[in-house]
Amino acid sequence: MLLKDVALALDAEILCCEELLDREVKTCFACDMVSEMLLHVQSNTLLITSLTNAHVLHAALVMDALAVVFVGGKRPDNTVIKNAEHSGLPLMTTKKHIFECCGLLYKEGLRGYEH
Amino acid sequence: MLNNSFRFTPHITLEFKIEEKDFFIASESASRIKKTLQQLGIKQDIIKRTAIIIYEAAMNVAIHAIHGALKVYVDPEVISVVTEDVGPGIENVELAMKEGYSTAPQEIREMGFGAGMGLPNIKQCSDELVIDTKIGEGTTLKAKIYLNKNHE
Ligand SMILES: Nc1ncnc2c1ncn2[C@@H]1O[C@H](COP(=O)(O)OP(=O)(O)OP(=O)(O)O)[C@@H](O)[C@H]1O
Ligand SMILES: [Mg+2]
Numbered sequence: 001m002l003l004k005d006v007a008l009a010l011d012a013e014i015l016c017c018e019e020l021l022d023r024e025v026k027t028c029f030a031c032d033m034v035s036e037m038l039l040h041v042q043s044n045t046l047l048i049t050s051l052t053n054a055h056v057l058h059a060a061l062v063m064d065a066l067a068v069v070f071v072g073g074k075r076p077d078n079t080v081i082k083n084a085e086h087s088g089l090p091l092m093t094t095k096k097h098i099f100e101c102c103g104l105l106y107k108e109g110l111r112g113y114e115h
Numbered sequence: 116m117l118n119n120s121f122r123f124t125p126h127i128t129l130e131f132k133i134e135e136k137d138f139f140i141a142s143e144s145a146s147r148i149k150k151t152l153q154q155l156g157i158k159q160d161i162i163k164r165t166a167i168i169i170y171e172a173a174m175n176v177a178i179h180a181i182h183g184a185l186k187v188y189v190d191p192e193v194i195s196v197v198t199e200d201v202g203p204g205i206e207n208v209e210l211a212m213k214e215g216y217s218t219a220p221q222e223i224r225e226m227g228f229g230a231g232m233g234l235p236n237i238k239q240c241s242d243e244l245v246i247d248t249k250i251g252e253g254t255t256l257k258a259k260i261y262l263n264k265n266h267e
Contacts, residue, residue: 032227033227033228033229033230033232034174034226034227034228034230035171035228035230035232035233035236036230036232038166038167038170038171038236039167039232039236039239043159051227053226053227054139055138055142055226055227055228056227058139058142058143058146059142059170061142061146062142062145062146062149062166062170063163063166
């Protein structure tokens, strides 16, 4: 599944790095705890979260996440967006909540990472 | 088996001061060291594990202690991550190592920390882990990642 198809499925607004949406999502992980992101986000993982602070951005960057989807209409402040843009990390936001997002992407064939 | 990327790994020491409530030094030092290790051609999996240990250990100092330091030593065989802090110490290390155990206050949880997963993550990512702690004085954490050993 490509990032642009994720955006379509979730009816998401792209916040930055629109030019990188041809990237392929291999796995998906949803959580609101930084320690869990560190352990479960791999390269090519799409991170789904309702946390929008700079810590989430940094964790996603350190773990080479593929992109981040903010749920429930949450959007990070402009510093976070600029930083992500600069680092080549696509961000998007959707009004849908976390359960619905996961369900929709699962239906499209996306799966979590098996350790 | 001799791996080229390790043969040329020089001895490197990196140090970071951790001030009270400096919640950004953890990710900053993790990403700086990640870059250094990438330049040395160290394997991706080892870099990830090192970055997780640094992030979690430095974050613990910033959140739970008063101040401290992070030191990372890289040599051809092993990466050592050491944090030393002045702080309350850990009353029951065995309990602190349990997944889900956390004393982090509400404002820390709202930032996305306090899952009680940091020490278990460090344990899982390291080949050796030693925690020395004295109540009312502070904590020293030493984690080792071997460069040419299989990690299960
Ligand atoms: N350097 C430290 N000084 C004092 N107490 C500590 C230190 N590191 C950990 N602890 C204690 O051990 C507990 C568990 O630590 P751990 O890193 O596993 O979880 P956490 O920091 O609370 O949450 P998380 O790491 O998931 O954000 C902490 O809540 C705290 O009580
Ligand atoms: Mg912690």
